[in-house]
Amino acid sequence: MLQTSDPRNKNIKVYVNDGLYPRDEAKVSVFDSSVQGGDAVWEGLRVYPEGIVCLDKHLTRLHESAKTLAFTDIPSKAEIKKAIQMTLDANGMDNETHIRLTLTRGEKITSGMDPRLNQSGSCLIVLAEWKPLVYDNNSGIKVLSTSQRRNAPQYLDSKIHHNNLLNNIIAKIQANVAGKDAGLMLDDRSFVAELNGSNLFMVKNGKIYTPYAHACLPGITRSTVIELCKKSNIEIHEQDITLSQLYNADGVFATGTMGELTPVVEIDGREIPKGDSLQRKMLQLFSRNIRSYCETLA
Structure with missing residues (x-):
C-alpha cells in the first residue's frame, strides 16, 4: 500500500x-x-x-x-x-x-x-x-519473506532505533518488486524476526505468539499488545517461530505506531485467515484501549 x-x-x-x-x-x-x-x-x-x-x-x-x-x-x-x-x-x-x-x-x-x-x-x-494509519486495517496486508536478514546484535543491535535503515529498505524493495505490502524478515538463524517496519504476532489454537526480540526492535506497540493480553488473561508467549508455523497460523497481525494493528492475510502466496475470534478480540481490545495510553505534553 x-x-x-x-x-x-x-x-x-x-x-x-x-x-x-x-x-x-x-x-x-x-x-x-x-x-x-x-x-x-x-x-x-x-x-x-x-x-x-x-x-x-x-x-x-x-x-x-x-x-x-x-x-x-x-x-x-x-x-x-x-x-x-x-x-x-x-x-x-x-x-x-x-x-x-x-x-x-x-x-x-x-x-x-x-x-x-x-x-x-x-x-x-x-x-x-x-497522516492516517499507513495500512487498511480492515482489508489487511500481503507480505513476502525476503532474502534480506534482520541484523543480529553482533552486527548492529536492533535495540538502537537508528536512522541507518538500509537493512529494512532492501527488504521493502523486494516486497515492492513482488507487488506485496511489506517484506517479512528472518533472523540469522532463519526464524521469523519482523516485517520491514513492524513487529509480528501469530494466533494459534487460542493462544498468541510473537518472536523473541533478538534480531528485531521490541516495539512499543508490541509491548502494549503484550500488556493488554496479560491484563485480559489472554495467553501469550515469546518464542522462536518458523515460516512454516506462520503459514499455518489461525491468524497473523502486525503492530507498529504507523499502522497500529494490521491483519496479515497472505504470506508468500499462502492465504492467512483474518476471521479468527481471538485475533478479532485482540484488535478490538487494542482499539478500545489505545487512547488510554495517551500522554499530554504538559
Missing part, C-alpha cells in the same frame, strides 16, 4: 534544531551526520486528542539510543516536549497526526566518519504531518 500526499501538509511548519521553519525551508546541512552516514536516531509518534501514545516510552528509547551511540548535547525530555508542542500548535494539529521525531549527531566541521568532527551538538527535528 502506497501512502498518499495530504494537501494539508503543503504548508506545515517543521522544527529544526532551534526553531520552526516552513516546510520548503526546513533543512539540515550537507555536513549533518544524518546526511553523512545515517548517524541519527528517531521515533514515530501518534497524536490523538487525548495526547501522544506512550510518549514517555518513546522519549526514553530516543535517549537510550542516543546514549548508546555516544551523542553529546542530548536535549532533555522537557526540551523535546516543548519543541513538539510548538510544532503541533503552529500547525493546529491535535488528531490524525504522525510525528517523525529525529535526533542527529549534528553538523560536522568537515566530512568524515569520526564523531569527533561533530562539534556543534546534536540536531533535533520534529516533523508533524496529517
